[in-house]
Amino acid sequence: MEPFCLKGAQEICEAVGENPKCIHELVRDHGLPAWKRGPGGSWRALHEDLRKWIQDQRDRNIGFYVYARGIKDSAGPSGGNL
Numbered sequence: 001m002e003p004f005c006l007k008g009a010q011e012i013c014e015a016v017g018e019n020p021k022c023i024h025e026l027v028r029d030h031g032l033p034a035w036k037r038g039p040g041g042s043w044r045a046l047h048e049d050l051r052k053w054i055q056d057q058r059d060r061n062i063g064f065y066v067y068a069r070g071i072k073d074s075a076g077p078s079g080g081n082l
Helices: 009-016 020-030 047-075
Strands: 005-007 043-046
Touching: 005 009, 005 047, 009 020, 009 043, 009 047, 043 047
Parallel strands: none
Antiparallel strands: 005 043
């Protein structure tokens, strides 16, 4: 059974495939659901929240990736406009 709560930037970022050095930016700018219990506390996150965040990131970005790739692929080797 997995632990109820992940503790520390390293453990949290490993779970979502991100760099632990970027945890402040991920929380502030990208809504990573992690928190600290005070200024000197360790980062904490719940597995279920991280799963939801990853799914939201996928849903928000997959359409752009597929759409952008489709344009690139349909441009052909010449890279012409559609």
